[in-house]
Amino acid sequence: MPLVGVDEGTGGLVRAARAGDREAFGLLVERSWQRLVRLARSVVGELEAEDAVQDGLVAAWARLGTLADPDRFDAWLSRIVFRRRLRAHRRQRGRVSLEAVPEAPVSCDPAASVNAWKLLSRLAPRQRAVLHLTVVEGMTDAEIAPLLAITPASVRAHRRRARESAARLLQGGKS
Amino acid sequence: MKDPDVNDELSRFEAELRAWGARPARTSASVARTQVTARLPLVCEPIPWLRLAASAALVVVLAVATWLGAPRASREGKASVHGESPPPIDPNVVVWVMDTRTTVYFVLGPDGSTKGGMS
Numbered sequence: 001m002p003l004v005g006v007d008e009g010t011g012g013l014v015r016a017a018r019a020g021d022r023e024a025f026g027l028l029v030e031r032s033w034q035r036l037v038r039l040a041r042s043v044v045g046e047l048e049a050e051d052a053v054q055d056g057l058v059a060a061w062a063r064l065g066t067l068a069d070p071d072r073f074d075a076w077l078s079r080i081v082f083r084r085r086l087r088a089h090r091r092q093r094g095r096v097s098l099e100a101v102p103e104a105p106v107s108c109d110p111a112a113s114v115n116a117w118k119l120l121s122r123l124a125p126r127q128r129a130v131l132h133l134t135v136v137e138g139m140t141d142a143e144i145a146p147l148l149a150i151t152p153a154s155v156r157a158h159r160r161r162a163r164e165s166a167a168r169l170l171q172g173g174k175s
Numbered sequence: 176m177k178d179p180d181v182n183d184e185l186s187r188f189e190a191e192l193r194a195w196g197a198r199p200a201r202t203s204a205s206v207a208r209t210q211v212t213a214r215l216p217l218v219c220e221p222i223p224w225l226r227l228a229a230s231a232a233l234v235v236v237l238a239v240a241t242w243l244g245a246p247r248a249s250r251e252g253k254a255s256v257h258g259e260s261p262p263p264i265d266p267n268v269v270v271w272v273m274d275t276r277t278t279v280y281f282v283l284g285p286d287g288s289t290k291g292g293m294s
Contacts, residue, residue, distance in 0.1 A: 022212050030208040037200035042192075050202055057211045116195040119188060135189045136196035163185060170184040 014070035017061070025064075029057055032074060035137075036081055042132035043125050044085050045117055052088075056081030078147040082129060089125050119169055127162035130155055 008027070016024035033053070040049040040056075060080050067076050120128050126148065133144045141152040148155070200207070269281035 022215055025215065026208045026212040029211045030204045033202075033204040033207045034200055037202075038196055038198075041200075042196050050200060050207075054207070054211055054214065058214050058216075061215050116188065116192040120192065131189075131192065132196055135192050166188060167181045167185055170188060171181060 010073050011070040014064065014067065014073045018064045018067075018070075025061055028073065028077075032057075032077055035074075036078065038136060039078065039129065039132055040081060040085065042120060042136065043082065043128050044089070045121060052085050053081055056084050059084060072146070075146040079149050082148060086125050119166055122169055123162050123165055124158075126150075127158050127165065130158040131162045131166075134159055 010028070010031075013024045013028050017028060036053045036056070037049050040052045044052050056077070060077050063080070067073065120131070123131070129148055130144060133139045133147065139147075141155040144155045145152045150158075202210070265282075267283040269283070271279040271281070273279060
C-alpha cells in the first residue's frame with residue numbers, strides 16, 4: 001500500500017511510525033528483515049532466528065519513542081534484536097537446547113559436511129555477531145560497533161578471540 | 176595462528192560461514208511485514224501519559240502548598256486585624272515602628288527637649 005505524504009527515507013518512515021503509522025513501520029520491517037534474520041541466524045541458530053527477529057520488531061515498535069535519531073534506526077533495531085537474544089541466551093544458559101552442540105571437536109573437512117553453525121555456536125554470542133558482521137556482511141569495525149553498542153576496539157578484540165577459539169576447535173577436530 | 180594449516184582451516188570455515196550465513200530467510204520480507212504488523216499492539220504514545228502525570232504532580236504540589244500555607248496566612252491576618260490597632264497619638268509624639276515588635280516613641284517637650292523610649 002503506498003504511503004501518502006510520507007518521506008520514504010528511513011528517517012521519514014520512522015517519524016511516521018512514531019506517529020502511529022503501521023504501514024510505515026511495515027515498510028521498515030520489509031527493508032530490515034533479511035539483514036536481521038541473517039544476523040539472528042548466526043547468533044541463535046536457524047530454528048529461532050525468524051521468531052527472534054519478529055519478537056524484536058514488535059518490541060521495537062513499542063519503544064520507537066525512545067529512538068533519539070530516526071536516521072539511525074537500522075543500528076538501533078539491530079541492537080534491540082541482538083540484546084533481546086543475548087538476554088534470552090543468558091536465561092537459557094545451563095539448559096539443554098534443541099540445537100545442543102556435540103562436545104566432540106569440530107571438523108572442517110568438506111567431505112564431512114561441515115556445519116558452520118556447529119562451530120559458530122561454540123563461541124560467545126557477541127563473538128558470533130562480530131564474526132557474522134565481518135565475514136558475511138563485510139562490515140568494517142566502525143560500522144559494527146554501533147550495531148552492538150561496543151567500541152571499534154572491542155569489535156577487534158571479539159573478532160580476535162573468536163578466531164582464536166575457532167582455530168582451537170578446528171585443531172581439536174584434526175587430532 | 177601462524178600455522179598455515181590452521182589458517183587454511185580458518186579460511187575454509189569463514190568461506191562456509193559466508194555461504195551459510197548469507198542464505199535468505201525462509202519467510203519472505205513481504206510476508207514478514209504482514210505478520211509483524213498484525214502483531215503490533217495499539218500502543219499509546221508515551222508523551223500524553225507523561226504530560227498527564229506531570230499535571231497530576233503539579234496539582235498535588237499546589238494543593239499541599241496551599242494547605243500548608245493557609246493557617247499561617249490566616250494567623251497573620253488575625254494579628255493584623257486584632258493585635259496592632261494604633262493607639263491615639265499625641266501631636267507631640269513621633270512614633271517610629273521599626274518592626275511588628277519594636278516601636279520607638281519620640282515625645283517632643285514644650286521646651287524643645289526630647290524624651291524617648293522603646294517598647
